[in-house]
Amino acid sequence: MAKDNEKELLKKVEACLFLAARYLSIDDLVRFTSINPIMLRELIEKLKERYEDGECGIVILERKADEKEFWKMDVKQEFHFLINRLATGESEFTSAEQETLAIVAYKQPIKQSIVVKIRGNKAYDHIKHFIDMGLLSARKLGRTKELTTSNKFYDYFNLKNKKR
Numbered sequence: 475m476a477k478d479n480e481k482e483l484l485k486k487v488e489a490c491l492f493l494a495a496r497y498l499s500i501d502d503l504v505r506f507t508s509i510n511p512i513m514l515r516e517l518i519e520k521l522k523e524r525y526e527d528g529e530c531g532i533v534i535l536e537r538k539a540d541e542k543e544f545w546k547m548d549v550k551q552e553f554h555f556l557i558n559r560l561a562t563g564e565s566e567f568t569s570a571e572q573e574t575l576a577i578v579a580y581k582q583p584i585k586q587s588i589v590v591k592i593r594g595n596k597a598y599d600h601i602k603h604f605i606d607m608g609l610l611s612a613r614k615l616g617r618t619k620e621l622t623t624s625n626k627f628y629d630y631f632n633l634k635n636k637k638r
Contacts, residue, residue, distance in 0.1 A: 480517075483507075483509055483513070483517055484517055484520060484521060486507045486509070487503065487507060487509070487514065487517045487518065487521060488521055488547070490503060490506045490507055491521070491534065491545060491546065491547035492547050494546070494547075495546075495547075496546060497535075497537055497544035497545065497546040498544060498545055498546065499542055499543070499544050500514060500515070500542070500543060503518075503545075518534065518545055521534050522534040522536070531549055531550050531552075531553045532547060532548070532549060532550065533547075533548055533549075533550045534546070534547055534548075535547075535548050570593075570596060570600065571600045571603065571604075573593065574589060574593050574596075574597050574600040574601065574604075575600070575604055575609070575610075577589055577592055577593065578601075578604075578610060578621045578622075578623065579623050579627070582621065582622045582623055583620050583621065583622045584620070584621055585615060585618045585619070585620055585621070586598075586601060586612070586618045586619040586620075586621055587617075587618040589601065589621065601619075601621065607626075608624055608626040609623065609624060609626055609627040609630060610622070610623060610624060610627065611623070611624045
């Protein structure tokens, strides 16, 4: 098998295992990749070796049931705590912060004093945090600030910026 062709086939198998997020049989992999079963086994072994070298947080798991083999891409055991944090919905921002940011995004441009009236004094901390992160822009407006979302906000949340 040519080296370039092998690399492409490895990528194909890797993509299937990654996207499936469950155990796949050789029949499943043949159906998804159109690669013959003998070559698939060789490719899976090469992928397993690549991930077992200790340089990444991923592993290819193998399971046998009813005389069939199944493979799955998974996170190494020492990183399962991350999965638990992600699966429980622990987000980067508290719900209070999310609500403050949503008000600014929806009502922009909006005075900080108005946001604080709606959200309470904790909004000062939320706004400061978002300005420090670069998600909000603020300009002095009398004794308060006028708040708008920044270009970084649109990039961060993968949104189209109507201002651009």
